Amino acid sequence: MSENRSSTGRTVSREVRLVSRPSGPPVPENFELAETDLPAPADGEILVRNLFMSVDPYMRGRMNEGESYVPPFRIGEPLDGGALGEVVVSRAPGLSPGDVVYHGYGWREYAVLDAARARPVGETPGVPLSVHLGALGATGLTAYVGLLDIAGLKEGDVVFVSGAAGAVGSLAGQIARLKGASRVVGSAGSPEKITHLLDDLGFDAAFDYHDGAIGERLARAAPDGIDLYFDNVGGDHLRAAIGALRTYGRVAMCGAISAYNATGPVPGPDNLGLAVGKRLTLRGFIVSDHLDRMPDMVAEVGAWIREGRLVFTETVVNGLENAPMAFIDMLGGANTGKMVVRLGNRGTYRDRA
Numbered sequence: 208m209s210e211n212r213s214s215t216g217r218t219v220s221r222e223v224r225l226v227s228r229p230s231g232p233p234v235p236e237n238f239e240l241a242e243t244d245l246p247a248p249a250d251g252e253i254l255v256r257n258l259f260m261s262v263d264p265y266m267r268g269r270m271n272e273g274e275s276y277v278p279p280f281r282i283g284e285p286l287d288g289g290a291l292g293e294v295v296v297s298r299a300p301g302l303s304p305g306d307v308v309y310h311g312y313g314w315r316e317y318a319v320l321d322a323a324r325a326r327p328v329g330e331t332p333g334v335p336l337s338v339h340l341g342a343l344g345a346t347g348l349t350a351y352v353g354l355l356d357i358a359g360l361k362e363g364d365v366v367f368v369s370g371a372a373g374a375v376g377s378l379a380g381q382i383a384r385l386k387g388a389s390r391v392v393g394s395a396g397s398p399e400k401i402t403h404l405l406d407d408l409g410f411d412a413a414f415d416y417h418d419g420a421i422g423e424r425l426a427r428a429a430p431d432g433i434d435l436y437f438d439n440v441g442g443d444h445l446r447a448a449i450g451a452l453r454t455y456g457r458v459a460m461c462g463a464i465s466a467y468n469a470t471g472p473v474p475g476p477d478n479l480g481l482a483v484g485k486r487l488t489l490r491g492f493i494v495s496d497h498l499d500r501m502p503d504m505v506a507e508v509g510a511w512i513r514e515g516r517l518v519f520t521e522t523v524v525n526g527l528e529n530a531p532m533a534f535i536d537m538l539g540g541a542n543t544g545k546m547v548v549r550l551g552n553r554g555t556y557r558d559r560a
Contacts, residue, residue: 223240224238224285225284245318251321253294253322259547263288267538343505350378366380377408384409460492
């Protein structure tokens with residue numbers, strides 16, 4: 208097999224760069240596809256050819272100016288994010304050509320990185336490699352930690368999950384069911400997704416948030432109220448959940464995708480005062496603070512997958528050149544389950560020198 212080598216002996220890699228900051232929803236013109244030459248790996252480094260990359264809602268916030276819990280993307284430089292790649296060249300002990308690793312240098316075909324920033328990934332028989340970006344990766348950990356550690360899921364809880372057909376939501380609802388929730392309710396954005404939640408993922412009730420006032424729809428789906436809300440959406444969904452939560456209810460505040468493309472201040476729920484009388488707990492979290500829980504999650508969720516008790520769903524887009532549109536479509540709700548971009552196959556390399 209051969210690598211992509213330039214006439215200088217360096218690796219030629221395509222990468223997606225941010226060329227302008229979106230105002231409102233991102234558009235293709237905010238991105239460009241460019242080529243770059245990568246240096247040979249130094250001691251302690253590896254050269255990785257990416258096989259799959261992730262597109263995730265949090266990336267939209269990094270396209271704005273200003274600091275958040277992660278630095279913003281820089282104009283004219285490649286974006287980054289979770290990726291799975293095959294080691295091509297290793298100058299580090301413990302990693303060899305052919306090994307598959309998880310790392311944070313997505314949005315490009317090849318990456319040279321410190322081996323300490325790569326985590327070896329074992330293949331799981333019967334499931335695609337890309338599951339390590341979804342159900343057995345940060346996505347699964349987000350759902351697992353959010354339910355169990357942040358919101359303190361209890362057996363018998365009535366659970367409501369917004370964005371329930373998305374990457375995190377689809378797992379959160381299933382984990383809640385497997386962990387003993389008495390009723391699991393989800394919201395999604397199309398009749399097809401509602402059918403998926405009910406028929407494939409085992410939700411007890413689900414509603415399309417386009418079909419009427421969310422509070423009314425939630426009241427029909429959970430007439431006795433809810434104990435736990437896993438929030439991926441914010442806005443009207445959070446308002447409805449606060450109204451439906453019973454005394455001592457808990458909220459895992461994972462995301463607020465309804466506000467990610469807003470161009471001005473976004474108002475909060477106007478019924479937040481109910482949190483006092485109901486003694487509610489609303490807690491935000493960032494999954495990177497909980498990486499110590501990854502082994503527990505992989506063991507438990509991996510077993511459920513092998514036993515056929517948990518369904519993982521992917522929307523796969525082929526080609527780095529299509530990554531910007533995959534990201535845009537994901538923000539618009541075009542995906543069911545985890546959105547991933549396939550960049551290449553193991554063991555095949557194009558020689559463009």
